[in-house]
Amino acid sequence: MAANGTAEQEKNATMTRQTLYRRRRDTLVEWGENGKLVLVDCGAWRKFAIKPELLELLSLLDHPRSARDVHGAWASSSRPEDEVRRLLERLAEAGIVCRDAPEDDGPAPEADEAEARRDGAGEVPGPGGAPPGAGWTPYELAVHAQASRSGVPTRLRGTPPAARLLHPEALERIELPEDTAPPSRPLDRVLADRRSIRTYAPSPVPLPLLAALFARTARVRGYLPPLKYEQTQRAAPSGGARHSLELYLVAREVEGLAPGAYHYDPFGHALERLAPWSEELDDLQRRTLCVPMQEDQPPPAGLYLTSCAYRTGWKYQGMALSLIYRDTGCLMQTLSLAGTDIGLATCLTGRVESPMTPSFLRPYRDRLIHVGNMAIGLPAPISAAHRLVPLTADKEPERA
Template identity: 30%
Template sequence: METLTQYSPLSIQGRVPTLHDSRCYRLSRHVQLRPEHDGFVAESLITGHCERLPNAASVRLLLSLMDPAQPGALLAPLDARRASVVRTFLGRCLEGGLITEIADDGTADEDGILSLAHWEPHDLAFHLRSRKGRNPRPVGATWHLADRLPAEDARRPEHGSVLGTIPLDKPDLDRLKAQDWTLTRALEERRSRYSIAPLSLQALAHLLFRCCRVTAARKEAMAGGVLRKVHPSGGSLHSLELYVVANRCIGLARGGYRYDPFAHTLVWLRQDDPDMIELLRDAQTATRDLKDLPSVLLIVASRFRRVTRKYQSLAYHVILQEVGTLYQTIYLVSQTLGLAVSALGAGDSDRFARVFNTDFFAESSVGEMIVGGAEK
């Protein structure tokens, strides 16, 4: 048993905890256990401290504290040498946040830390592991998977049969540059808006062109190509793909589509069916302000390998940052087009993968927005 990180005991309460044989301790709710190399590693999501557990005995020792126990009771059956090793181990676990003291009334020491009360373990893990500081792993553009996984091409290949390809109208950018809303007006008037009114295919086409098209592309062997769009992306990788579920879009058949940002076309992938309805129903359920199924549902998916090959520790963080930039871009352009748009808090990535026949771990949904026409 050994520590894997050089750390200073981080006590939010202003004191370094000391192990006492007669007091009770249990496993922290902010600890994660995972297999690594030839054993296991226990990691505190509070301090970032990692402890290697090289064998079954060390794992059993830590897990024996799933329920409150006194170190004295654990050490009593051991000889002096082994007791010293185990006491040192438990002391490191306490200082590193892997275990927490339990008071006589059954409350955990860590539960008295107010600034921890609002964290769910998975959120805290995401925050810790995508930032420097308490994260012991390398963070950034290390290309850590480049020698193991081939690069994905910047242009998504089409898998399977398609029902058709719909060319889309393009807006007059020169006219827009001269006559469109100012950025300040769009920012100040931007709101989440809800409408079940239909929108035209032209309005949808102009929204996609102004927000999602590829404006420049460059070959880059390491990354599989880099792209430029009107919204930023980490490393110019642009892993995001936009899918359209059309319900009330004048000039567009109901069904599921993928936007091709290179050709500015919609690739028709699926006709209207019960699975499509469920995607729309999920979107309606996500907001209390929509009286019927949305007119159009935009689903943002990511081809994860585009990002994960390059970025270590923060790859998903980078993907969600890009989702945010795309959301804001769609919000602002929709405002100028008179469309009602709202981002949704969450969606069903499994259902998306089933409907659009993608591999959940290779390409699945990471964001959703609903779009409606202007109410008359």
């Protein structure tokens, strides 16, 4: 009996020694509420109290290592190798580390059902069946997991943030004309015609068209009761009617408007001039528009979209960023469709700055975050290389 037990122990020791261990890619370390370190499993949104000694161990596991290798590298620990091996197995069972392929391709320890679903690297396949870590960072997973667990709106105490942002430092206020653009076309035609256009006619954008774009997409139609909650009605939907997004126009060539940076006031349908044209604005357009669009020629105008994040966070603490991104997508689509409808050429880009770089927004860096951009111009003739290739029922298009 004792001999059989010894043989079984030796077999298990051999199998375990062959196993490699690696820290899960989707784990982060943060400060807990008590000021102590907490390990966060971003994939399953679990939290573990963690001691500094264990943190040192996990730092050694950024690549697959055997228990013997870890024992030799763990300088601050006096644990014997067998104890290190048992600790690694406990961490693997808890899902904090992964078991990788054995060193000599021998049999790995038996896995439970969850482990059986893991890929060859020892981790559960990512969203959509993608390889673990493909296109995702632990931070993105953490934001997604947090948003999925904070779906109940909770109004915070105190006065809600104002729905209107004004710039008292503005150099000038320009009242915009009422919407004089052509009547809207049928929605199905606008949807069919919408596309991202990256090259523009060498002509300034008419100010009345820009005014119509703002009026049809972002202008405030009124307040929603109760008024004390600062909820407004606009064309694009927004979580809780919080409407945190603020539009800044970078005008290079707009007919009837001095080149420079402007803020759109959606309550008064007016532009607040914040800065004259400068090399800084030229560089801003090139970084946020030209580089993402892979174009050398900057557009006549562009939008720099920001969010007054606390407007959303006041009601949706814990999922504010997720809602802001969704609100941004809704507004971007609304802008793109309205631009198509009135004859503007537009292209949205996702290049985001953190922290924001424009000097005209320096006083607001603690209140605003940058969430996106849109190039605006008049459409140029489409070259053959950029024409749409229609789908056919009987033949796939040839691919170069």
